[in-house]
Amino acid sequence: xxxxxxxxxxxxxxxxxxxxxxxxxxxxxxxxxxxxxxxxxxxxxxxxxxxxxxxxxxxxxxxxxxxxxxxxxxxxxxxxxxxxxxxxxxxxxxxxxxxxxxxxxxxxxxxxxxxxxxxxxxxxxxxxxxxxxxxxxxxxxxxxxxxxxxxxxxxxxxxxxxxxxxxxxxxxxxxxxxxxxxxxxxxxxxxxxxxxxxx
Amino acid sequence: xxxxxxxxxxxxxxxxxxxxxxxxxxxxxxxxxxxxxxxxxxxxxxxxxxxxxxxxxxxxxxxxxxxxxxxxxxxxxxxxxxxxxxxxxxxxxxxxxxxxxxxxxxxxxxxxxxxxxxxxxxxxxxxxxxxxxxxxxxxxxxxxxxxxxxxxxxxxxxxxxxxxxxxxxxxxxxxxxxxxxxxxxxxxxxxxxxxxxxxxxxxxxxxxxxxxxxxxxxxxxxxxxxxxxxxxxxxxxxxxxxxxxxxxxxxxxxxxxxxxxxxxxxxxxxxxxxxxxxxxxxxxxxxxxxxxxxxxxxxxxxxxxxxxxxxxxxxxxxxxxxxxxxxxxxxxxxxxxxxxxxxxxxxxxxxxxxxxxxxxxxxxxxxxxxxxxxxxxxxxxxxxxxxxxxxxxxxxxxxxxxxxxxxxxxxxxxxxxxxxxxxxxxxxxxxxxxxxxxxxxxxxxxxxxxxxxxxxxxxxxxxxxxx
Ligand code: SF4
Numbered sequence: 001x002x003x004x005x006x007x008x009x010x011x012x013x014x015x016x017x018x019x020x021x022x023x024x025x026x027x028x029x030x031x032x033x034x035x036x037x038x039x040x041x042x043x044x045x046x047x048x049x050x051x052x053x054x055x056x057x058x059x060x061x062x063x064x065x066x067x068x069x070x071x072x073x074x075x076x077x078x079x080x081x082x083x084x085x086x087x088x089x090x091x092x093x094x095x096x097x098x099x100x101x102x103x104x105x106x107x108x109x110x111x112x113x114x115x116x117x118x119x120x121x122x123x124x125x126x127x128x129x130x131x132x133x134x135x136x137x138x139x140x141x142x143x144x145x146x147x148x149x150x151x152x153x154x155x156x157x158x159x160x161x162x163x164x165x166x167x168x169x170x171x172x173x174x175x176x177x178x179x180x181x182x183x184x185x186x187x188x189x190x191x192x193x194x195x196x197x198x199x
Numbered sequence: 200x201x202x203x204x205x206x207x208x209x210x211x212x213x214x215x216x217x218x219x220x221x222x223x224x225x226x227x228x229x230x231x232x233x234x235x236x237x238x239x240x241x242x243x244x245x246x247x248x249x250x251x252x253x254x255x256x257x258x259x260x261x262x263x264x265x266x267x268x269x270x271x272x273x274x275x276x277x278x279x280x281x282x283x284x285x286x287x288x289x290x291x292x293x294x295x296x297x298x299x300x301x302x303x304x305x306x307x308x309x310x311x312x313x314x315x316x317x318x319x320x321x322x323x324x325x326x327x328x329x330x331x332x333x334x335x336x337x338x339x340x341x342x343x344x345x346x347x348x349x350x351x352x353x354x355x356x357x358x359x360x361x362x363x364x365x366x367x368x369x370x371x372x373x374x375x376x377x378x379x380x381x382x383x384x385x386x387x388x389x390x391x392x393x394x395x396x397x398x399x400x401x402x403x404x405x406x407x408x409x410x411x412x413x414x415x416x417x418x419x420x421x422x423x424x425x426x427x428x429x430x431x432x433x434x435x436x437x438x439x440x441x442x443x444x445x446x447x448x449x450x451x452x453x454x455x456x457x458x459x460x461x462x463x464x465x466x467x468x469x470x471x472x473x474x475x476x477x478x479x480x481x482x483x484x485x486x487x488x489x490x491x492x493x494x495x496x497x498x499x500x501x502x503x504x505x506x507x508x509x510x511x512x513x514x515x516x517x518x519x520x521x522x523x524x525x526x527x528x529x530x531x532x533x534x535x536x537x538x539x540x541x542x543x544x545x546x547x548x549x550x551x552x553x554x555x556x557x558x559x560x561x562x563x564x565x566x567x568x569x570x571x572x573x574x575x576x577x578x579x580x581x582x583x584x585x586x587x588x589x590x591x592x593x594x595x596x597x598x599x600x601x602x603x604x605x606x607x608x609x610x611x612x613x614x615x616x617x618x619x620x621x622x623x624x625x626x627x628x629x630x631x632x633x634x635x636x637x638x639x640x641x642x643x644x645x646x647x648x649x650x651x652x653x654x655x656x657x658x659x660x661x662x663x664x665x666x
Pocket of ligand 1: 605
């Protein structure tokens with residue numbers, strides 16, 4: 001079965017090592033809510049010191065408005081474990097991030113928020129950056145078949161971990177899934193307190 | 200085939216296999232702080248879930264507390280709301296909290312080990328990437344996001360997949376004035392900030408065997424800056440000696456039992472790692488970062504590299520951008536470059552040994568005119584001991600500000616921040632753009648290098664004794 005998991009336009013953020021301090025700076029971490037982070041996304045790049053939008057930053061350019069996929073390069077999401085980073089990305093409107101590689105904690109945080117991370121090799125990423133000169137092109141993602149397809153016919157297949165794929169497709173309640181194993185957790189705790197009584 | 204230390208800990212925490220290569224792992228210890236936990240508690244409340252094992256969680260106020268005054272509102276209204284939310288959540292769920300009035304309050308990764316909450320062989324998580332610090336004790340410790348914090352609170356477990364294993368063997372003596380921080384920076388400089396992505400890194404070798412627990416914590420702390428999921432060091436007599444008198448460490452017969460078990464926690468002789476690296480430590484010099492990622496680092500006697508000296512175009516571009524941001528020129532020597540602010544603190548370098556190394560550079564001199572220098576001890580215990588040893592008095596006499604424990608200028612969530620353009624010698628772990636304040640320029644260094652810069656007013660090569 002093939003279904004479209006997501007479709008939309010791609011916004012190119014041509015940088016390596018985009019860290020979570022850049023994705024959302026610390027002053028926005030004092031909230032106790034899960035919402036309200038869209039305007040904080042890439043804050044220091046997006047706004048000038050006087051608060052006006054920085055016209056040079058890609059998110060502010062008229063031709064890149066309304067994109068739902070973000071394109072970057074190597075080691076996206078490195079640094080702090082703040083889940084505010086994927087919250088801000090998702091709330092801004094990106095449901096998919098395409099990059100050469102992602103930092104580990106960022107990857108699990110994204111999965112927990114239903115964001116699809118697509119890893120492609122450097123050549124494919126380069127091709128996508130070339131393509132982004134035509135920002136009007138619409139891309140669609142068939143997650144079942146693991147395909148990223150452009151309306152102009154270009155397509156890339158991508159690898160994804162089987163567990164992540166299933167979770168994204170089914171939109172599972174992760175805590176609920178683990179809770180179903182409560183008897184095993186109970187048993188584990190009993191054994192452990194016998195074997196390692198100091199814990 | 201034998202097992203690596205990581206594999207031993209992973210297997211001993213297996214509750215049940217889930218699907219598709221994912222396992223449910225038991226979590227022995229959960230640390231929480233005010234910034235990444237409120238939404239997790241809100242999630243629990245919304246789903247009407249309770250905390251499964253409140254006694255396995257320890258909460259600390261650290262990230263956005265004021266390090267000048269011990270009141271909840273001292274770092275502003277939004278901080279107060281977050282700190283009060285933590286207090287309320289802990290109270291409601293029966294979780295132990297080290298709040299601002301507690302004598303042992305401090306940075307979560309400093310407090311956990313010194314109170315004996317961190318023990319070998321444990322799985323430890325916290326909504327904080329520098330949870331890797333606790334790997335110094337041979338615990339599998341890693342940072343998680345807020346959804347995972349909620350998952351652990353509810354189930355005391357986490358779905359995980361086996362990571363790849365990386366062995367980093369560090370052999371040789373350390374030159375005088377070279378610390379674990381310099382080793383960490385040199386390793387990151389060599390492997391890059393994504394060099395460890397997907398791996399758990401185990402540090403071993405003669406340099407590790409000779410290293411104190413505090414040094415090992417500094418090194419494991421920065422393994423996240425290598426991109427590694429966790430850093431690990433096999434527990435040994437140094438570990439046991441550190442833990443023996445800690446309040447929450449096992450006592451009496453249980454201590455004997457625990458140590459016997461802990462001695463089995465090492466990679467087997469015939470264990471196979473996915474990747475192995477060997478580095479000689481005797482040639483490592485005091486390190487200093489010049490850029491905006493921890494991999495952009497040099498020895499203090501090296502010039503700032505020219506962007507075109509990097510092989511790949513992405514690194515060239517990154518170097519160019521970083522040098523613009525940092526206000527540096529290729530070929531410039533950082534020794535002699537003036538600093539505005541010196542920050543000695545953070546979960547990387549705010550322990551007693553770090554403060555001793557910093558104080559040793561003062562030698563009765565004063566902080567240079569125009570330099571603002573802060574010492575922020577990592578915990579109440581570190582602070583009291585530093586005061587008892589006379590270190591605090593030396594800092595104060597020299598003109599350093601002597602603060603209360605907290606994260607402080609490591610990430611500038613409280614009122615300690617760099618102003619745009621200010622250059623800072625920092626003992627923390629991240630020199631990302633704006634990390635210490637928008638437009639601030641961070642150079643990562645060891646405590647001795649930071650203190651020497653405070654006195655001289657500029658960076659100095661402490662290995663040459665020009666300080
Ligand atoms: S000291 Fe810095 S790195 Fe460490 S936990 Fe606090 S903010 Fe994070």
